Each structure stands twice: as structure tokens, then as C-alpha cells.
Amino acid sequence: MPCAQHRYGLVSIALHWSIAVLIIAMYPLAWWMTRAINEPETQANAFEAYQVHKSVGLTILVLSVIRVVWRLLHRAPPRPQEMPRWERWGARLSHVLLYVLIVG
Template sequence: MSLRNTAGRWGGVSQLLHWTVAVLILSIGAIGLVMGELPRSPKYFWVYTLHKSLGLTVLALVLARIAWRLYAGAPQPVPGTPRWQAWLAAAVHLLLYLLALAMPLTGWLYDSASGLRPFRWFGLAEVPKLAAPDEALAGIAQRLHVTLFWLLVALVAVHVGAALYHHLFRRDATLARMLPRGWLSVPDDEVSR
């Protein structure tokens, strides 16, 4: 498997970053949905710190993914993809990158403006505050964080739906080229790409 992206498929580094960020975002979303229901106990604070630590990890990984994509490029659209679908896919990818950056930043801003005690990323390093305590700013950041989460959920659903549509109905290599070779069958003319 090539580490760099080629004209026909995503390379190993892009695949690893893609699936790692996807799993982390799903985990963070699940944690975020349940942590508000937890009683205020030491477990609550541990879960809250985990949510924030994973969020900052996603921020770093998305920045790494963007840098890698700028360096390694991106595959061409699958042959036969209509121009409007290629444009729409590019727009959705851009929005996914922006939301994957904005989500942790708004969460970090909310944490900072809330005036909570400093938190340590996975207990290892203290995370600096982005703003002084400000109740109004904390409220705005929290509402924005929640709104962006639901927008991200909707865009991920579109992204996953499009990948499944291409695999199940168009029967092209769109999904297969984001997976290691051989995980999904693809038409013979696209295997060699």
C-alpha cells in the first residue's frame, strides 16, 4: 500500500487519518450526548475531561490531515462521476473539514470562557485558555458547539450515504479507495488504478 495518495485512490496515511478521526468524532459525539445526564461525581469530571481531550486530539489530527492532503494531493473523481457530483463531494469534504476544526475550537472556547478550572489534556499537559471567564461568551460558544455538532451529524450522514450509494448502486470504487486494497470488491477496470 502506498503511503501517498495516487490519482486513483487514497494512500495509507490519508486512510489512517480519515478512519481515526471518524472513530474519534463518533466517540466524542456519544460521550457528549450522555455526559450532561451524568451525576456530578468524580466520574462526571473524568468523562468531561476525556471529551475535551479527545476533542483537542481531533483538532490536531484534522490539522495533520489537511497538511497531508496539501502535500499528498487527492485522487481524481472516480471515472464516470458527473461533474455536479464531484463538485458536491468537494463542497461536503470542505464543510466536513471546517466543522471538524470548528467543533473542538468552540468547545475549547466554551471551556475557557466558562471559568472552569484549567484542564489537562489526558492528564498530561495543561491546556491554555482561549479567553478570560465571560458568561455571555461561554453561552454563545456552547450554543454554537451544539449547533455545529448537529450540522456535523447531518453532513456525516450525507457523506456516508453518498459512499454507500456509490458502492451499492453505482458499483464504483468511491468507497473502496478509502479502504485498504482488497477489503471491498470493485469493478475490474478500477482495481488496477
């Protein structure tokens, strides 16, 4: 494994923000399509939105798996030594839980 750096690399940052933007963009689409599917005049558009939603969801899944593999192969930057132990533990746990939620 490569040595830990002082900050995340370009690939990690690009994957992080790509996944984040896609997940955030899914919320308004999901909100609209779940309401539009019940209206006869918007059902066709809602069906198309469902197809886009599924495609973007699969893209998020693939990018997330790539991100997890990348993270396993490249160490994260070290946390500051002055950071309390419970905060370091909490940061690690929250990252693991976020990966589980995204991939799940």
C-alpha cells in the same frame, strides 16, 4: 506535489478513520456526561468524563490539522470521468465543509 494515485494512501486512510472513530466515540460520552453532571452521585465521574472529552477533542483537532496539511501536500485520487460535473463539485464542496466542521 506527488502525482495523484488511483486511491488514497495509507496515511490518509489512517487519519480519516482515526478521526471518524474518535468523533463517533465522543457522542455517547457527551450524552452521558451532560446528564451525569446534574446527579450528585455521578458528578465526580462526569467531571472525569469532561476531562477525557476535552483531551479526545484536542486529539481530534490535532489529527484534523495534520489531515488538512497532508491533503494539501498530497493530491486526492481523480474522480471518475463518467461522474457528472455537479457530483464532482458536490463531492469537493462536501469535503471542504466537513474539514471546516471538524476543525471548527
